[in-house]
Amino acid sequence: xxxxxxxxxxxxxxxxxxxxxxxxxxxxxxxxxxxxxxxxxxxxxxxxxxxxxxxxxxxxxxxxxxxxxxxxxxxxxxxxxxxxxxxxxxxxxxxxxxxxxxxxxxxxxxxxxxxxxxxxxxxxxxxxxxxxxxxxxxxxxxxxxxxxxxxxxxxxxxxxxx
Amino acid sequence: xxxxxxxxxxxxxxxxxxxxxxxxxxxxxxxxxxxxxxxxxxxxxxxxxxxxxxxxxxxxxxxxxxxxxxxxxxxxxxxxxxxxxxx
Numbered sequence: 262x263x264x265x266x267x268x269x270x271x272x273x274x275x276x277x278x279x280x281x282x283x284x285x286x287x288x289x290x291x292x293x294x295x296x297x298x299x300x301x302x303x304x305x306x307x308x309x310x311x312x313x314x315x316x317x318x319x320x321x322x323x324x325x326x327x328x329x330x331x332x333x334x335x336x337x338x339x340x341x342x343x344x345x346x347x348x349x350x351x352x353x354x355x356x357x358x359x360x361x362x363x364x365x366x367x368x369x370x371x372x373x374x375x376x377x378x379x380x381x382x383x384x385x386x387x388x389x390x391x392x393x394x395x396x397x398x399x400x401x402x403x404x405x406x407x408x409x410x411x412x413x414x415x416x417x418x419x420x421x422x423x
Numbered sequence: 424x425x426x427x428x429x430x431x432x433x434x435x436x437x438x439x440x441x442x443x444x445x446x447x448x449x450x451x452x453x454x455x456x457x458x459x460x461x462x463x464x465x466x467x468x469x470x471x472x473x474x475x476x477x478x479x480x481x482x483x484x485x486x487x488x489x490x491x492x493x494x495x496x497x498x499x500x501x502x503x504x505x506x507x508x509x510x
Contacts, residue, residue: 290483290485291444291445291446291483292445292485293444293445293485293486293488294444294445297444297445298445313441314440314441314475315441315472315473315474315475316473316474318473321439321472321473324437324472325439325441325442325472328439328451328452328455329442331452332444332450332452332488341439341441342439342441342442342443343441344441359441360441361495361496362440362471362475362476362477362493362495363440363474363475364474364475365474385443385444385445385447386443386447389443418496418497418500419497420431420497420498420499421497421499422497422499
């Protein structure tokens with residue numbers, strides 16, 4: 262695994278004693294796991310919104326969900342990624358950070374997703390979540406039929422504008 | 424013919440830029456590459472799908488899983504990092 266820019270990959274302190282040595286765990290490869298890491302802390306009650314970059318294109322949703330199912334086969338669910346937010350201010354922060362490469366985003370209410378049968382599972386690092394279902398069609402149709410807002414990302418920069 | 428500065432670059436590797444895994448990075452499978460020979464650790468590629476695109480560095484290839492680190496900002500901003508493209 263490549264060390265991030267500015268980091269020293271060597272763990273030998275005598276090589277460059279004037280430079281901070283990265284701890285051995287840092288930059289090491291993270292082994293692939295057969296199931297997604299589910300956070301032990303439940304989703305906070307105030308995280309009422311779920312945000313995902315891009316439009317709800319069924320072709321892309323199916324491809325992403327199938328890729329996820331293949332990667333985490335032992336978990337037995339199809340899944341697509343999204344992010345939790347408590348309010349529109351947090352949606353804006355996500356638009357400026359994790360979702361800044363998307364021209365458009367969709368915002369669901371978490372309760373609405375649960376009502377259409379889509380699981381909202383806190384996976385990997387906060388605020389990431391996986392929208393999951395054991396059946397691919399039920400996941401894709403559930404997401405597309407669920408009430409949602411489609412928003413233009415105010416922080417998106419098109420090619421040729423930088 | 425070399426692609427001009429104004430042409431949109433093709434996606435080298437299909438990645439859901441919403442995604443992350445245990446590494447905290449977006450990931451995909453190597454078969455999602457338009458040309459597998461492009462996907463080597465350290466390479467800079469155009470990644471994404473749909474309207475979400477970015478220049479990203481291939482951080483790790485483990486088995487058939489590829490992890491990438493996308494750069495902020497539009498693809499144009501980082502065009503100089505990409506290998507010359509042939510149309």
